[in-house]
Amino acid sequence: MNRRSFIKLSSLSLTGILTQSCDPTNFKTYDISIRSDMSIGHLLFESTSFPTRNIFSTDYLIVGGGIAGLSSACQIRNRDFVLCELSENLGGSSSRQAYAGEIFSQGAHYDLAYPEYYGQETLRFLKDLGVIFYDSHIGLWDFVDSQYLIPTQVESRTLTENGFKEQVLPSNNLKNDFLKLLSPYLPEMKLPTRLINKKLWSLNEISFTTFLQKSLALPSDFKRGIDYQMKDDYGAEAQKVSALAGIHYYMCRPYYTKDVSLFSPPEGNYYFINKMVNTLPKENIKTSHLVRSIKKIGEAFEVQVINIKQRAVDVYRAKKIIYAGQKHALKYVFPPDGYLFKDNEYAPWLIINFVLNDKVKSDSFWQNEFLMGDPHFMGFVDNASQIRIKENYRVFTAYYCFDSTQRILLNSITDRAQEIVADTVEKICMYFNQDISSQVEKVFLKVMGHAMPIPKIGYLFNDKNLVRSEPNIVYAGVDNSRLPLLFEALDSGIQAIIELDLV
Numbered sequence: 001m002n003r004r005s006f007i008k009l010s011s012l013s014l015t016g017i018l019t020q021s022c023d024p025t026n027f028k029t030y031d032i033s034i035r036s037d038m039s040i041g042h043l044l045f046e047s048t049s050f051p052t053r054n055i056f057s058t059d060y061l062i063v064g065g066g067i068a069g070l071s072s073a074c075q076i077r078n079r080d081f082v083l084c085e086l087s088e089n090l091g092g093s094s095s096r097q098a099y100a101g102e103i104f105s106q107g108a109h110y111d112l113a114y115p116e117y118y119g120q121e122t123l124r125f126l127k128d129l130g131v132i133f134y135d136s137h138i139g140l141w142d143f144v145d146s147q148y149l150i151p152t153q154v155e156s157r158t159l160t161e162n163g164f165k166e167q168v169l170p171s172n173n174l175k176n177d178f179l180k181l182l183s184p185y186l187p188e189m190k191l192p193t194r195l196i197n198k199k200l201w202s203l204n205e206i207s208f209t210t211f212l213q214k215s216l217a218l219p220s221d222f223k224r225g226i227d228y229q230m231k232d233d234y235g236a237e238a239q240k241v242s243a244l245a246g247i248h249y250y251m252c253r254p255y256y257t258k259d260v261s262l263f264s265p266p267e268g269n270y271y272f273i274n275k276m277v278n279t280l281p282k283e284n285i286k287t288s289h290l291v292r293s294i295k296k297i298g299e300a301f302e303v304q305v306i307n308i309k310q311r312a313v314d315v316y317r318a319k320k321i322i323y324a325g326q327k328h329a330l331k332y333v334f335p336p337d338g339y340l341f342k343d344n345e346y347a348p349w350l351i352i353n354f355v356l357n358d359k360v361k362s363d364s365f366w367q368n369e370f371l372m373g374d375p376h377f378m379g380f381v382d383n384a385s386q387i388r389i390k391e392n393y394r395v396f397t398a399y400y401c402f403d404s405t406q407r408i409l410l411n412s413i414t415d416r417a418q419e420i421v422a423d424t425v426e427k428i429c430m431y432f433n434q435d436i437s438s439q440v441e442k443v444f445l446k447v448m449g450h451a452m453p454i455p456k457i458g459y460l461f462n463d464k465n466l467v468r469s470e471p472n473i474v475y476a477g478v479d480n481s482r483l484p485l486l487f488e489a490l491d492s493g494i495q496a497i498i499e500l501d502l503v
């Protein structure tokens with residue numbers, strides 16, 4: 001890319017892709033498919049005229065087929081249960097997409113080896129699923145499918161205003177001081193976070209920036225790197241996330257003393273979804289089923305479910321409910337507990353997969369980070385660094401993380417898709433310093449309005465199951481006071497069933 005286009009791109013970035021207004025005649029038209037969870041309100045409104053079709057009974061009804069809902073389902077796989085997922089596909093924020101035999105992530109795309117002091121229930125669950133084994137040489141739970149480990153030398157590359165860097169945080173004396181400040185917390189930064197010692201809970205009450213500034217002077221480039229990493233994993237910058245969340249990010253594994261495996265199959269964390277689904281009776285999993293309302297009637301619950309494909313309403317009489325959908329809509333679905341989650345704040349994310357039909361002539365790095373320009377653009381993952389079944393297509397998966405106040409703008413995604421895609425292609429062209437636009441055969445775009453609960457000040461250690469209104473309805477998912485991480489989602493599903501079994 002020449003310097004002129006570079007300057008144009010940077011100035012566009014100031015306003016961000018959601019508010020740009022470009023001349024649509026100016027760019028190539030891409031073949032784009034869109035998945036968006038922003039049209040659910042419309043479906044709910046429309047469904048008031050749908051007929052009631054079937055009435056069913058079940059012991060357990062699970063709302064949501066993301067990691068947490070499926071984790072719950074696995075704990076009760078031999079009991080009478082039904083799982084309802086509103087989307088056509090399972091996975092939620094760990095879903096996937098496919099094109100011509102190539103599969104790729106449309107959300108969460110990796111996890112890392114687990115220390116032995118992590119939660120035993122979840123470790124055992126992953127071991128029973130055949131996902132992990134204990135490596136006694138290194139003292140970590142590592143991944144069985146080792147072909148999906150990403151070699152350190154191709155792990156990441158970062159583009160900054162001053163060119164490429166190997167790491168987001170520059171290696172210098174400040175970084176040494178930063179790590180020295182955080183390293184005493186290493187043995188305490190467990191997953192799930194509910195296991196973290198109470199003596200550290202006060203770190204949940206201040207921001208990560210405040211915590212750091214008590215001991216360190218942070219120059220702008222270093223602060224920018226920290227902000228980028230917080231946004232990448234937590235959906236908000238260091239000033240907003242708690243010190244506990246920030247410390248946890250750097251100290252949740254012995255990164256600086258052991259070789260911690262990075263696991264990233266081509267379909268990303270859908271790998272874990274698949275592992276769980278394969279152990280469940282297929283007929284109990286209902287996709288394209290949106291849970292519209294839950295009412296307590298006598299000792300049971302009456303659950304209205306929109307059967308999206310049949311444009312009808314099914315009614316389920318359920319004895320127990322596991323609510324593993326995002327909680328922002330709970331105030332409509334089950335009003336008595338809606339207020340419990342009123343302080344949750346979610347970062348919207350936009351994911352764009354670019355399927356390329358020709359080889360881009362460049363080295364490939366797994367994670368390609370952007371520490372310049374558009375503050376919402378989090379870079380892209382390149383599948384050329386992953387082991388795939390077929391190697392027909394190269395796929396770049398680009399990520400944008402927006403502020404919660406920008407969610408409304410995502411409503412117009414269909415009208416703006418071509419512009420947004422063209423702008424993202426331009427960013428990737430700049431990264432490779434070559435024009436890739438003619439190689440883009442297909443584009444998939446996924447909009448998640450309530451993708452990631454932000455672990456802001458006061459968010460953690462506030463399990464709503466302790467104050468729920470009904471003993472027989474429990475809450476799972478990362479947005480019940482947990483960090484937005486796979487291990488937390490799995491554990492929340494397991495704990496939900498333990499909680500119900502106590503009733």
Ligand SMILES: Cc1cc2nc3c(=O)[nH]c(=O)nc-3n(C[C@H](O)[C@H](O)[C@H](O)COP(=O)(O)OP(=O)(O)OC[C@H]3O[C@@H](n4cnc5c(N)ncnc54)[C@H](O)[C@@H]3O)c2cc1C
Binds near residue numbers: 087333
């Ligand atoms: C862009 C992005 C990248 C991420 N990357 C990583 C990563 O690499 N590694 C990692 O560990 N974590 C990552 N995360 C965090 C990720 O969110 C968690 O790891 C995990 O997938 C969360 O699972 P969950 O089941 O709690 O929630 P969700 O995935 O949000 O699942 C909730 C499900 O409930 C469904 N649902 C909601 N309401 C209803 C209803 N009324 N009726 C029926 N169904 C309903 C939704 O459609 C959804 O499928 C990422 C998150 C995002 C947004």
